[in-house]
Amino acid sequence: MKRFTKFIAAGVLCLTASVAVEAQTTATQGITFAVSAINVISATGSSVLTVNTATPGSNPTQASGVGATTYAVTTNAGSGSGVSQDITIEINSNMPAGLTLGATLTAPTASGTSAGAVTLSTTPVTAVSGITKTAEGGLAVAYTLDATVAAGVVSSASRTVTLTIVTTP
């Protein structure tokens, strides 16, 4: 499975300055500043999932991803303004019939709630909600792969996962 990093970014720190002399021993310098909305996310690592065993009489055993996959997020969305950030997740192409790809994102320590295990498709689904004023990295993304016997033997294939930070409401 392939991964790429997707950045959603908005906003800058703005600072301008000018000088005005008021008196011989004192001078004042005017400063205008602002902090705009900043919402950025990145993802690193890749994961390999192989379904290769089963308990007799049952569908194949779920596979867990091998490889460190994490994400990092920074947002200055206010906790008191009613505005927060969610993280959605999707893949670029749906899985073959009989295969289900799942993901669980660890929520930041400072804020946010993980939706737990979500099923991935080309339709974005919320994986973490309610993130406010947070700057954290190295947050785990855990992948799982389930296959029914109906899927048959599936040759190695890859998908690109996209994480997007969205403002809510």
Added chain:
Amino acid sequence: MDAVPGAQPSALTDQTARYSVTVASGRMKIAGQLDTPLPSGVTIKIQLAAPSGATSMGSVVLTDTPQDLVRFIPPGQRTGLPVTLILTATVTAGIVSYAASHVVLTLVDDP
């Protein structure tokens, strides 16, 4: 400037301002302060380039109390000396609308 995901917002530096100072006699220093407090989570640092023979205190966090910025200024006239301003904000500052503040520079005796 933006933020690197997982890190606090990047600092922004402005180096367009200049200052001038004239010392008639003795030894002087320049102290600086803000006339209004900044929002929580927002910090402004200032660094004044030192005139010849003087010592800059480097990058100093500005507060509403005077901080030494340049010391041991000997007599002389200097113009157009660089001023470096650095704005930083943590995510806890949130979104801050445009606001104005003033840096007050005061020339005083340096005993």
